[in-house]
Amino acid sequence: MAVQLPGREQRAAEAPVASITAAADAVTAALLACDDGLPLVLYGHSMGTLVALEVAHRLHAAGRTPRLLAVGARIPPDQASRAAALLDLDDDGFFDTVDRLYGGTPVAVRNDPSLRAHYLRLMRADFAIGSRLPTATIDRPPLPCPILALSGADDRAAPPAAMAGWAAFTAGGFSAVTLPGGHFFAIEWPRPAVARILAAARNPAD
Numbered sequence: 001m002a003v004q005l006p007g008r009e010q011r012a013a014e015a016p017v018a019s020i021t022a023a024a025d026a027v028t029a030a031l032l033a034c035d036d037g038l039p040l041v042l043y044g045h046s047m048g049t050l051v052a053l054e055v056a057h058r059l060h061a062a063g064r065t066p067r068l069l070a071v072g073a074r075i076p077p078d079q080a081s082r083a084a085a086l087l088d089l090d091d092d093g094f095f096d097t098v099d100r101l102y103g104g105t106p107v108a109v110r111n112d113p114s115l116r117a118h119y120l121r122l123m124r125a126d127f128a129i130g131s132r133l134p135t136a137t138i139d140r141p142p143l144p145c146p147i148l149a150l151s152g153a154d155d156r157a158a159p160p161a162a163m164a165g166w167a168a169f170t171a172g173g174f175s176a177v178t179l180p181g182g183h184f185f186a187i188e189w190p191r192p193a194v195a196r197i198l199a200a201a202r203n204p205a206d
Helices: 020-033 047-061 083-087 091-102 107-111 113-130 160-169 190-202
Strands: 041-045 068-072 147-152 174-179
Touching (some): 020 047, 047 113, 068 190, 083 091, 083 113, 091 113, 160 174
Parallel strands (some): 147 174
């Protein structure tokens, strides 16, 4: 199942989510409402890793501990993020920095006033909530489920070496893998990413 947060895809007309906590509450409620008893595997990418981490803790508290939490393209929450600094930039500076760290923004987006406004609103909202993490995100005990950290070899925002820090957020085993691509490796090379997640879910002790 794919999570679709407000402001994206078919929900583009809605206001972006206001906090990681609000997003995690909504996702957790949706998962529990359609719970079929099968093992749960969560994957969060970039800002979505923070949502997935919060959802994993909520599911554990509800007695539905995930089989695996997979995180991609986001440094651990206890490491200093560049998100807050980006918010102080003007629109052109913001786009330029996002292009440099995360990959090129399509020219059509930058040149079309309506697309430009939409994506600026969405991206600034993502960076804003990513820079305001709940205190419990860092302070509470590590998860009992294993964590798999995936990174793109050419990702400047979340380089493979930094992803190793996710080990501190689990007591259930940690593994990391570097895949071809940049910040959006899961879109550029989806099959290897999915294969790694499924393999880790089938053999969580490895």
